[in-house]
Amino acid sequence: MSLSRTEMMGQYKSCMSKRVLIFLGLALAILILGSIAVNLGSADLSIRDVSVAILAKFLPDHFESTRYANTIVWGLRLDRILMGIISGMGLAIAGAAMQGILKNPLASEFTLGVSSAAGFGAALAIVLGAGFAGGEYLVIGNSFIFTLIASFTVYGLAKYKGITPETLILAGIAIMYLFSAMTSFLQYVGHAEQVQEVVFWMMGSLGKSSWEKVGMISAILVVCLPYLVIKSWDINALGAGDETAKSLGVNVERTRVISMMLVSFITAGIICFTGTIGFVGLVAPHITRMVIGGDHRFLLPGSALVGALLLLGADTAARTLLAPVILPVGIMTSFLGVPFFVYLFMKRRKEFW
Amino acid sequence: MVNITIKSLTFGYNGSRILDGLDLVVEDSEVLGLVGPNGSGKTTLIKCIDKILKPKGSILIDGRDIEKVSRTELAKSLGYVPQSSSTPLATTVFDTVLMGRRPHISWRVSDSDLEKVADILELLHLEDLAMRDFSQLSGGQKQKVLIARALAQEPEVLLLDEPTSSLDMKHQLEVMETIASLVKDREISAVMALHDLNLACMFVDKLAILKGGKIFAAGKPADLLNAQNIRDVYGVEAVVMNNLDRPYIVPLRSLNEGTS
Numbered sequence: 001m002s003l004s005r006t007e008m009m010g011q012y013k014s015c016m017s018k019r020v021l022i023f024l025g026l027a028l029a030i031l032i033l034g035s036i037a038v039n040l041g042s043a044d045l046s047i048r049d050v051s052v053a054i055l056a057k058f059l060p061d062h063f064e065s066t067r068y069a070n071t072i073v074w075g076l077r078l079d080r081i082l083m084g085i086i087s088g089m090g091l092a093i094a095g096a097a098m099q100g101i102l103k104n105p106l107a108s109e110f111t112l113g114v115s116s117a118a119g120f121g122a123a124l125a126i127v128l129g130a131g132f133a134g135g136e137y138l139v140i141g142n143s144f145i146f147t148l149i150a151s152f153t154v155y156g157l158a159k160y161k162g163i164t165p166e167t168l169i170l171a172g173i174a175i176m177y178l179f180s181a182m183t184s185f186l187q188y189v190g191h192a193e194q195v196q197e198v199v200f201w202m203m204g205s206l207g208k209s210s211w212e213k214v215g216m217i218s219a220i221l222v223v224c225l226p227y228l229v230i231k232s233w234d235i236n237a238l239g240a241g242d243e244t245a246k247s248l249g250v251n252v253e254r255t256r257v258i259s260m261m262l263v264s265f266i267t268a269g270i271i272c273f274t275g276t277i278g279f280v281g282l283v284a285p286h287i288t289r290m291v292i293g294g295d296h297r298f299l300l301p302g303s304a305l306v307g308a309l310l311l312l313g314a315d316t317a318a319r320t321l322l323a324p325v326i327l328p329v330g331i332m333t334s335f336l337g338v339p340f341f342v343y344l345f346m347k348r349r350k351e352f353w
Numbered sequence: 354m355v356n357i358t359i360k361s362l363t364f365g366y367n368g369s370r371i372l373d374g375l376d377l378v379v380e381d382s383e384v385l386g387l388v389g390p391n392g393s394g395k396t397t398l399i400k401c402i403d404k405i406l407k408p409k410g411s412i413l414i415d416g417r418d419i420e421k422v423s424r425t426e427l428a429k430s431l432g433y434v435p436q437s438s439s440t441p442l443a444t445t446v447f448d449t450v451l452m453g454r455r456p457h458i459s460w461r462v463s464d465s466d467l468e469k470v471a472d473i474l475e476l477l478h479l480e481d482l483a484m485r486d487f488s489q490l491s492g493g494q495k496q497k498v499l500i501a502r503a504l505a506q507e508p509e510v511l512l513l514d515e516p517t518s519s520l521d522m523k524h525q526l527e528v529m530e531t532i533a534s535l536v537k538d539r540e541i542s543a544v545m546a547l548h549d550l551n552l553a554c555m556f557v558d559k560l561a562i563l564k565g566g567k568i569f570a571a572g573k574p575a576d577l578l579n580a581q582n583i584r585d586v587y588g589v590e591a592v593v594m595n596n597l598d599r600p601y602i603v604p605l606r607s608l609n610e611g612t613s
Contacts, residue, residue, distance in 0.1 A: 003480045005471055011484050012447050012467070233455050236444070240452065244435055246405045248506070249428030249456040294444055297460070 019292050019302070026305035030085060033309065037081050037316040042324045043072045054078075083209035084312040084329075086217050087270045088280055092307020093300050094263045095281025096288070097228050100235040100296055101259045102165040108282040109267040112168065112260065113150045113175035115276040118268065120179040120186070121146030122275070123198045127190035139201070140272045147268035150175050151261060163253050164242070168260065204277035204330030206315050213273045220269035224262040231255055232296040239294065279333040280307050283341050290344045310337055355415045355430060355509045355542070356380050357402065363566075364397055364408035371397045372408060373566035379510070379544055384536050386553040386574075387546045389563030390587050395546035398563070399512045402544065403433045414510075428456035432503030434496075434513040446490070446498050447483045450474060453505025473501045477531060493524030500531065511535070513545035517552060525549070529556045550578060554599045562586055575600055584608065 003011075039050050049066070053073040056065035065073075094109035102111065121142035125131045133141030157171035158164075187195045228235075234255045237245040242252050271277065284307035285299065292298050314332035321327065357379040364372040372394045379385050387395040401408045404419050404427055412419045419427060432453070444452075450473060454466045474480050477497050482490065487498060496516055503511055511532065517525040533556050536543050547553045553560060554574045561571040564586050570577050578600040583591045591604045 003483065005475065005480070008447075008474070008480050008483045009467065009471060015445075015484065230460055232460065233452070233458070236448075236452055237455055239444075240449075241435065243400065243405045244433070246424065247403050247428060247431070247433035247435075247512075248452065249423075249425035251424055293448075295448055 019298050022292060023301065023305060026302070026309060030305065030309050030312065033312055033316065034081050034085065037312060038073065038077050040316060040320045041072070041077060043068075043076075045069055045072060079211050079214055080206050080209040080315070081312060082214045083206050083217070083274070084315045085308040086214060086221065087206070087274055087277065088284070088307040088309070088311030089304040090217060090221050090266045090270045090307075091277060091281040091311070092284035092288075092303040093225065093228065094266045095307075096285035096296070096299055096303040097235065097259055097263050098281070099285055100299075101238060101256045101263075102168060103239060104165060104169065105286070106282075107169070108278075109263055110276070110278065110281065112154045112172035112264065113179060114147045114264055114267050115271070115278070116176045116179035116183065117146040117150030118143035118271050118276060119198070119202045120183045121272075122201045123183045123186040123190075126197050126201070127186045127194045144268045144272035146179070147264060147271070150179065151264035151268075155257065155260070163256055168256075200328065201275045202330075203328035204271070204275040204333075205326075205328050206274055206311075207326065208273065217270055217273065220266060224266050227262055228259060229297075229300060231259065232300060235259070235296045236294075275328075275330065277311065277330045277333060279330070279337055280311050283337050284310055287337075287341060287344060357510065357542075357544075358413040358416075359398075359402070360411045360413075362398070362401060362408050362410035362412065364394075364401055364406060371566055372401065374410070375563075375567055377561055377568055377571065379542055380559075382536060382540050382542055383558040384533060384543045384545070384556060386557035386560045387544065387563060388548070388550060388553055388560060389569070393563040394566045395563055396514050399433070399514050399544065399546055403427070403431050403512055405433070425456045428506055428508075430509045432506040432508030432511050434499045434503045434511065434516060436514050436518060444487055445484050446479060446487055447474070449487050449498055450479075450501045450505050453502035456506055469507075470505055473504050476504075477501050493520050493527065496520065496524070496528055497531065500528070504535070509541050511541060511543040511545075513543060515546050515548060517547070517549065525552060532556070550583075550602050554578065554601070578602060 039045070039047050049069045050073055052063050053065040053069040056063040056070070057074065091109055098109055098111055099105060099107045121131070121144070122139050125139040125142040129138070131138045131142040132145050154168060154171045154175050157174070158167040161167045183198070187198055190198070234245065234250045237248045237250045238252065238255070245252050285303040288299055288302040288306050292302050310333060311329065314336050315329045317336060318327040318329045318332040359375060359377040362372050362375040363370065375394070375398065387398060389395055397406065400406045402412055404424065414422070414430060447470060450470045451462065451466065454462070454469065458466055474483055477500065479494075479497060479501060482494060482498070487495065490498065500511070500513070500516070513532065516528050516532065520528060529552060532543050532545070535541065557574060559572065560574045560577055562569040562577060562582065569586055570582065578593055580591055580593055583589055583593070583602065588608050589604050590606050590608055591602050594601045594603065
């Protein structure tokens with residue numbers, strides 16, 4: 001007995017609504033985790049103090065907060081939480097898009113050598129004090145610019161042989177080793193405290209969050225994400241092979257190059273503030289893919305939510321587990337993400353890539 | 354309804370020529386079989402027609418040079434079916450076929466797109482597989498899904514690259530019957546690369562025999578498939594029988610003409 005048309009459409013539609021429900025669940029989880037995170041910290045504030053401090057900002061006539069609580073909540077915790085959410089979203093989307101356009105499950109937003117380039121930029125600023133911007137923006141400017149330099153170099157090298165996933169990945173590996181070697185050299189000649197600062201930077205941290213930075217990252221995401229979202233169909237088509245994508249009307253090379261540049265821009269815009277936070281961009285898309293499948297129309301927003309949850313969770317754990325010591329969040333993302341990832345990986349029988 | 358006119362088409366990699374000044378016309382509503390030995394340029398020709406490869410020479414679709422037609426526009430007239438073995442996909446059958454709507458949609462999928470996908474799945478009797486993962490299907494099922502995806506483009510010409518390779522006898526017939534009836538019912542054309550000459554004789558209206566990147570001969574199968582042509586093109590000694598009003602080829606042995 002074959003399936004009737006209504007049954008088939010019903011199955012399809014219920015599969016779609018299941019995805020939307022999962023998204024709502026994830027958004028709710030982020031909200032709950034955020035509410036928990038804002039109440040955790042070494043400053044001794046009660047839930048009431050925190051709630052009043054938040055409400056006082058919106059309804060100053062009805063609630064009155066202490067200056068102390070206001071500083072802790074608005075100046076130290078909320079900006080950091082938002083920074084975690086928005087960076088997690090950006091890194092995860094960047095990773096998902098990169099895996100899609102390179103058709104490679106091991107790809108991430110760092111595949112094209114951007115993390116080692118950003119690390120080199122930071123090391124250059126920290127060890128030699130040399131860079132493109134001054135003052136507070138020395139390290140940030142350097143890592144941002146060097147990330148883009150790496151991307152353009154990878155593009156240039158790959159362009160010479162034709163833009164394919166293979167040429168991009170190989171050129172990316174070459175650039176990654178070049179910048180790692182240069183960073184190692186700087187660490188070799190640098191002083192102990194400089195080397196420590198470089199190492200700490202490369203572990204990634206949300207410790208230097210501010211509302212200004214949250215705003216800048218949001219602006220970058222607002223500019224870059226629409227293209228990737230609109231091109232979801234084309235990224236799907238790329239997954240079926242370049243030839244099939246072309247036959248479906250996709251301008252394969254242009255889609256790949258523009259997406260790659262936007263991914264680099266997003267990644268640069270985030271890690272220049274946070275240092276190289278690894279793992280989120282690699283694993284959040286995989287976790288999402290295992291649960292809702294590989295359709296980029298859903299994979300990109302899904303990865304964003306999972307990435308936000310993962311990074312916020314990791315940062316909350318990192319600043320509370322050994323409080324008052326705050327661990328680098330880059331360490332914590334792996335500690336938290338790996339068990340969950342392995343669980344899904346072992347449980348799921350279907351092919352997910 | 355379209356016709357395709359190919360003039361002095363040349364394509365090669367690093368000096369070696371795969372297509373060498375090839376001329377061919379594909380008429381309205383016909384099934385054209387491209388046959389010829391390995392490396393004679395069948396697959397390359399199909400990819401050139403679909404603008405996947407960029408050859409020298411000209412390909413006109415209803416008089417318009419495909420170089421001047423955008424990819425998306427072209428994807429509305431030509432549907433390409435790759436060899437199923439080369440296509441890994443981690444999506445459901447429904448979504449795979451829906452991908453064929455890509456030339457017609459931007460981001461949002463309308464109900465009419467979903468209806469069209471459902472129509473095609475029913476037409477090819479794939480409705481039971483709709484929510485299965487593409488990667489879990491058998492070879493024959495995969496081939497049908499890829500044909501379904503090309504149909505979702507609502508093309509006027511189907512381009513198929515060895516649609517029956519790696520299929521068993523029943524599935525070979527099923528796929529070919531599907532294509533033949535689609536061509537008739539939807540008044541479209543089909544161009545397909547094939548290896549099995551006997552299968553070709555059953556289903557194609559016209560054959561084009563390729564050799565060394567050129568058309569060796571084109572016409573009705575019965576007019577082309579004789580012992581002499583098969584010897585010249587394939588280097589095979591064969592007996593051609595007339596069976597149920599179709600040529601039927603029984604190969605006897607391969608000839609090493611170059612060395613003898």
